[in-house]
Amino acid sequence: MRQQLIYFLRLLIATLIYWCLVMCFFILIRYYDLSGEPGIEVAFSYEASIWELTRFGMFLGIFIGLFYAIVEFLFDRFLMKRLYLGLSILIRTWVYLLLLISSTTLIMELAEAEWGFDFDNERGWWQTNRMFWVFVIYFGIFSLGFSFLKIAKERFGRENFVKLLLGKYRKPTEEQRIFMFLDLKSSTTIAETLGHLSYSGLIQECFLDLNDFLSGHRAEVYQYVGDEAVISWQFDVGIRRNNCIKLFFAFQDRLEKRTEHYLEKYSVVPEFKAGLHGGELVVVEVGNVKKELAYHGDVINTAARIQKECNKYGEKLLISGSLLERLDLSSDYVAKAMGEIDLKGKKEKIPIFAIQKA
Template sequence: MAKLGRPLGEKLFEKEYDLFEKDNFELMGLSQTNKRRWRILRFYMIGWTLACLFLAIVRGVGTQELGLLQFDFPNNFIISVILGPILGLMSGTAQILVEERIYKFMSIQRLLLIRFLYTILFLTLMVITAYSVYQLLFGTSVSMLDFAFDRGSGAIYFYMFSVDLFLAVLRQVNLMLGEGNLAKLLLGRFYTPREELRIFMFLDLQDSTILAERLGHVTYSKLVQDCFNDLGIAISNEAEIYQYVGDEAVLTWPLEEGIESQNLLKTFYNFKQRLEAKRAYYEGRYNCLPFFKAGVHAGIVTVTEVGKYKKEIAYHGDTINTAARIQGQCNTLKSDLLLSEKLKKHLDSPDYTFKAMGSIPLKGKKETVAIFSAAKN
């Protein structure tokens, strides 16, 4: 066990956490959703700027232009640092639109068609933007049509299309690994196991066996898919979606972020409220309103990269097992949300009522665990 003066485990629940400094986004009054959108835009703007700079180096250093327009490296560099962020802004906005408005409402065939139409539109806007930037900075008598179909332009369009596709694929990989984990994985942050203080919440769909038998496997899978799409609201309370296991979802927070502003409690009740707000949709399509129960615990876990041919970022430790066992007591104790006493000590809000449920023996643990229920007032 790593030590910092005292063993890390002894400090876990003894340390009193001060309120964190508000970051620049909060000072500007931006919501968590807008912070996420900004991260997407930033990713695409940086990606496109680097791609344009790479193209500028290839075209401007040791090569000679064959087309009507001559691009030396200094001019190419200026155009790249202006054009790159603009193209990134367009690509990032399109990605946000797809993720938030389109993806879950369309079949893959329609998505491919939209992607094809988007590519044509994007290349058209790229030509117009590039021509405008060049005309503004250097001036030219070449028409936009000649500019668009200049010698060698086909290779440039193919390069731009490849860059856009590559960035879109990277975005999907980032989503599969968890927001922000791709960069950490590439930097080797998870190669060697390391300890973290984390909160884990296990969310389980109630009466899942009955629903699966009544709806059939395909329709039931669509129900679970809809529920987990709506669970995306959890990001507004700093939650990370660790994994989906059948009809169960596992959320996690760094300890400080989970207890700050009662984020872990808000996540559960915001999700519950989201499902209630869509009652008409769920009852109309599935003839039921999905209902989830949750168990929450916090403690030390190790995080590491696992797998050779299929890599995954995995958390290990008794904390995760305990959270799962606490969730398993929800039906027995007739409670929607249960949490450990150690975690409850760090939660204090007039918006919630906590009730001691006693010390419960949990499967696989020698000692009993004190559990509290939480209810929104």
């Protein structure tokens, strides 16, 4: 519940800021008649001050942004798992059209009472009002823009997306990051038992459960590779409040709470093992057809190798000693020394520790 609330609050803040700016821009271009569509009446009195119109635009943006955040949250968290993409788009289109009709009608009434505007807002006014349909098109364009920004943020991470826009990764750049390799235990046996279709459904559901916790723990998915997820944090973000550790146990708790569901549907309760390591590596933007960020360095190889040691030691979460030194486990977790591992091409061994709940 806490993760859902955090996600909604972040989405709400983003939508309020975005739609306030968008609506103020729309009000101002109509005020100055910059769009100049022939035959379309200007809905605002030129006697109103720009400040009054800006307040009107912000009020409209807050109203639309609030309901937009609610709709996006409900679809993202609850309905997208049940609806295919085409049906989801169709339902959202109708929901937003009804939202626009109701919100603009209400706000026009408030604007008439507060600022003295004169609107044609009789019953069914929107059906023949050309200004309203211009507004609908405007809303649709900027709604697509918001969706693009949201997808790009989820694809690259919020900080990385901004850096991509600024061209920071056009050339190889050194950064400190934390990586987690998260892998399904006994995946080969489970795949042989379930068959490839049911097995794929199991993996899909597990990663959907994982996704519910990414935002709350400031994590980014670098790659999904079969039954393995590679998750990344900026170094200071990952160690803050033990985000890199808490994510794993939050995911583990979710799987345990859904034990009955997984047993009923797949006759198995999925368990995951993970390896964590952090340090300096190189980030670079690669590709033109399918642009993405690539990470190069020993950090990734070491995290992958640590994860592979989980089976040997019978542990679910292993972490490198160098990363453990940067964390403050307090009384929530216990670290248990498991020995050292050799890495190909490295002279020094890497100490590893198992992390368990206290």
